[in-house]
Amino acid sequence: xxxxxxxxxxxxxxxxxxxxxxxxxxxxxxxxxxxxxxxxxxxxxxxxxxxxxxxxxxxxxxxxxxxxxxxxxxxxxxxxxxxxxxxxxxxxxxxxxxxxxxxxxxxxxxxxxxxxxx
Amino acid sequence: xxxxxxxxxxxxxxxxxxxxxxxxxxxxxxxxxxxxxxxxxxxxxxxxxxxxxxxxxxxxxxxxxxxxxxxxxxxxxxxxxxxxxxxxxxxxxxxxxxxxxxxxxxxxxxxxx
Numbered sequence: 001x002x003x004x005x006x007x008x009x010x011x012x013x014x015x016x017x018x019x020x021x022x023x024x025x026x027x028x029x030x031x032x033x034x035x036x037x038x039x040x041x042x043x044x045x046x047x048x049x050x051x052x053x054x055x056x057x058x059x060x061x062x063x064x065x066x067x068x069x070x071x072x073x074x075x076x077x078x079x080x081x082x083x084x085x086x087x088x089x090x091x092x093x094x095x096x097x098x099x100x101x102x103x104x105x106x107x108x109x110x111x112x113x114x115x116x117x118x
Numbered sequence: 119x120x121x122x123x124x125x126x127x128x129x130x131x132x133x134x135x136x137x138x139x140x141x142x143x144x145x146x147x148x149x150x151x152x153x154x155x156x157x158x159x160x161x162x163x164x165x166x167x168x169x170x171x172x173x174x175x176x177x178x179x180x181x182x183x184x185x186x187x188x189x190x191x192x193x194x195x196x197x198x199x200x201x202x203x204x205x206x207x208x209x210x211x212x213x214x215x216x217x218x219x220x221x222x223x224x225x226x227x228x229x230x231x
Contacts, residue, residue: 004161033219035221041223042208042221042222042223042224043162043208043221043224045218045219045220045221048218056218091161091162093161093162105150105152105167105169105212105219106152106164106167107154107162107164107219109154109161109162109163110161111159111160111161112161
């Protein structure tokens, strides 16, 4: 697609439920990133994919969080047994591979998925 | 480890006044530095970036930033603020292009008429 697409744009769930957030990156971008944006907290790095592999999962806050990427394209971030502190905007970004000579280092962001856990 | 500090979570200026948003970074290797802007209910978009070369970098919408290695700073400026500049601004650092970009906490810019 023309830009990074995220769905759903808004999700309200009850504490303890599982949620899945989807990211469709820009065509041709092999690198994909998930960030969490909480009020007044800036952007917290969660995970980075190069192709289908995730070299850096260090930002995932707990084992309730997981992410996968298939076909080098769409990625899903799953939060199990949601807690109220998981409420935030989850941003996905994509970029050309960092190994690409065409890479400028710029991240292209989607509009985010706003998660509210009641 | 890399980190970014943005001084001031909120900055308020009058329309037509100078905009100065401060950013300091720490990095053990030569950094790539970025400023992104986020308008309400939107994702972030790149304003400008420094990778190598000229230390004064010009971006979109009349913004510019200067990389000062000795001060480990990358402050964002604009000579004359416009109402449409009201948004949140994020400074970011990465070691190589894009990989694990670390963001500051953001500075919300208010522009008064």
